[in-house]
Amino acid sequence: MTKYILRRILLSLVTLFLIVFALFVLIRIMPGNPFPVERMTAEMIALKRAELGLDDPILVQFANYLSLLMSGSFGNGTSLYNGAPIKPILLVCMENSFKIGVLSILLGTVAGMTLGITAALHRGKFLDGFCTVVSILGVCVPSYVFMIFLQYFFSFKIPFFPYFFDASRFLFSSIMPSLSLSLFTIATISRFTRNEMVEVMNSDYVKLAESKGLYGFELLRKHVLRNALIPVVTVIAPLVVDLMTGAMVIEKIYGINGMGKLMVDAIAGDGIDYNYVLALGILFSAMYIFVMLLLDILYGILDPRIRIAKEN
Numbered sequence: 001m002t003k004y005i006l007r008r009i010l011l012s013l014v015t016l017f018l019i020v021f022a023l024f025v026l027i028r029i030m031p032g033n034p035f036p037v038e039r040m041t042a043e044m045i046a047l048k049r050a051e052l053g054l055d056d057p058i059l060v061q062f063a064n065y066l067s068l069l070m071s072g073s074f075g076n077g078t079s080l081y082n083g084a085p086i087k088p089i090l091l092v093c094m095e096n097s098f099k100i101g102v103l104s105i106l107l108g109t110v111a112g113m114t115l116g117i118t119a120a121l122h123r124g125k126f127l128d129g130f131c132t133v134v135s136i137l138g139v140c141v142p143s144y145v146f147m148i149f150l151q152y153f154f155s156f157k158i159p160f161f162p163y164f165f166d167a168s169r170f171l172f173s174s175i176m177p178s179l180s181l182s183l184f185t186i187a188t189i190s191r192f193t194r195n196e197m198v199e200v201m202n203s204d205y206v207k208l209a210e211s212k213g214l215y216g217f218e219l220l221r222k223h224v225l226r227n228a229l230i231p232v233v234t235v236i237a238p239l240v241v242d243l244m245t246g247a248m249v250i251e252k253i254y255g256i257n258g259m260g261k262l263m264v265d266a267i268a269g270d271g272i273d274y275n276y277v278l279a280l281g282i283l284f285s286a287m288y289i290f291v292m293l294l295l296d297i298l299y300g301i302l303d304p305r306i307r308i309a310k311e312n
Contacts, residue, residue, distance in 0.1 A: 116193025138187020
């Protein structure tokens with residue numbers, strides 16, 4: 001198991017390095033200006049480019065940026081927040097996105113698996129059809145449309161929840177955005193859980209267990225859920241990253257100072273703040289790689305055959 005984990009960690013680090021290099025090069029060759037050109041003269045922009053080393057060869061710029069990353073810093077912005085250091089602002093946005101993302105993940109996972117298990121245990125009946133309709137709606141209806149629907153009814157018609165996000169009332173004001181973000185997660189997990197459980201319940205080893213007198217919760221716990229969870233975990237992993245890094249439209253509509261809103265502001269401001277875009281891109285990639293690393297390790301725990309096959 002140790003050899004398997006070390007190999008996956010090494011592969012993850014190499015992948016992250018290649019992604020950082022690719023993001024850096026792509027952002028440097030993008031068209032546009034990283035400075036607010038309406039408020040700066042050509043001479044000021046030239047001096048700022050020289051100060052930030054943007055006129056150096058691209059490999060020299062990458063080496064300098066890599067040393068900056070190794071020191072735990074993302075540098076300063078170019079147009080957002082008057083060029084203030086990126087790290088403190090990014091930490092605040094990460095905290096807001098993570099809190100709402102965790103609530104969305106918990107709600108989506110619990111509700112999705114509950115609907116999926118209920119549909120599988122009542123396949124072909126009314127509850128199965130109801131859960132299927134919920135899954136279809138969750139996949140087809142965009143989260144921001146559901147968000148506007150919730151705002152209209154529970155903030156405007158029935159003024160119970162705040163219309164915009166309020167950090168001083170975090171738990172209360174994060175209920176609606178969390179519900180909106182979790183809709184797609186509920187639908188996806190429900191659909192996969194239902195399909196995988198039906199397939200496992202029709203398998204030969206489950207029928208053999210039933211013939212030996214194993215029924216009910218014991219059969220579900222020992223034979224059905226364990227084997228049905230592996231494909232479901234595969235679906236949950238990328239959804240975790242999407243929810244924890246923030247949804248751009250939801251955060252913008254609800255006024256949440258999170259990573260999704262920060263990305264929109266960095267791109268749609270007076271000048272494209274390449275340093276914020278690069279920092280957020282690296283952070284998103286690192287989180288995705290980390291979650292997929294945990295997924296690989298979890299695979300090895302849930303099914304030792306996967307670990308043995310990858311070690312050989």
